[in-house]
């Protein structure tokens with residue numbers, strides 16, 4: 001059972017140039033994530049949590065450092081290889097659902113599968129199954145404007161996992177929801193990730209949600225620390 005980690009991050013650095021000077025946001029981020037593990041990241045606003053997730057998701061370049069996903073370096077690849085790897089292995093959920101307003105819940109969820117060339121019959125079957133597991137079987141034909149905040153966020157969760165990514169990157173996925181709805185959406189997200197065997201890096205401002213994850217790390221002064229609680 002003790003295999004090499006799914007994700008290994010070593011000595012990650014990132015600076016931004018601002019009018020006030022250089023901002024050295026990430027200063028040697030290091031961690032490992034095991035297959036299926038659910039890791040929470042907390043830290044003050046502006047500490048670099050979203051920047052770190054964007055880099056892990058290959059949407060932003062680090063200045064230096066090494067990231068291995070499933071044994072493969074994910075930076076320094078040709079852009080088409082990087083996009084392929086991202087589509088195949090990484091899912092994203094954000095604070096806002098970013099669903100396409102003209103498409104129904106089901107159409108939003110299956111879009112990544114259709115882009116990958118799956119037949120619409122197979123894609124719809126997988127999409128309906130995920131929506132049902134998120135207790136949305138009665139909402140498949142709704143457009144996002146006709147969904148509640150919690151429902152829209154659950155549709156975004158279904159979309160993020162539909163293509164069976166090994167790694168889910170979640171940036172404050174329940175940040176726009178009231179506490180009770182946040183708990184429910186988080187519970188369903190956690191359950192679905194276990195069933196789908198997806199490892200998760202979730203940024204959150206909620207210490208109570210963070211504490212119910214497998215592990216909690218705090219981003220502070222550009223580095224990750226284990227949190228005493």
Ligand SMILES: Nc1ncnc2c1ncn2[C@@H]1O[C@H](COP(=O)(O)OP(=O)(O)OP(=O)(O)O)[C@@H](O)[C@H]1O
Nearest residue numbers: 016017018023025044045046047048049050051052
């Ligand atoms: N493209 C950019 N150019 C310049 N500065 C940036 C850029 N992106 C982020 N920053 C700065 O980097 C710092 C970290 O930003 P980031 O969004 O990663 O913080 P965060 O921890 O996610 O904060 P929050 O909890 O508020 O979402 C901030 O000071 C931000 O202003």
Ligand SMILES: [Mg+2]
Nearest residue numbers: 049050051171
């Ligand atoms: Mg952020």
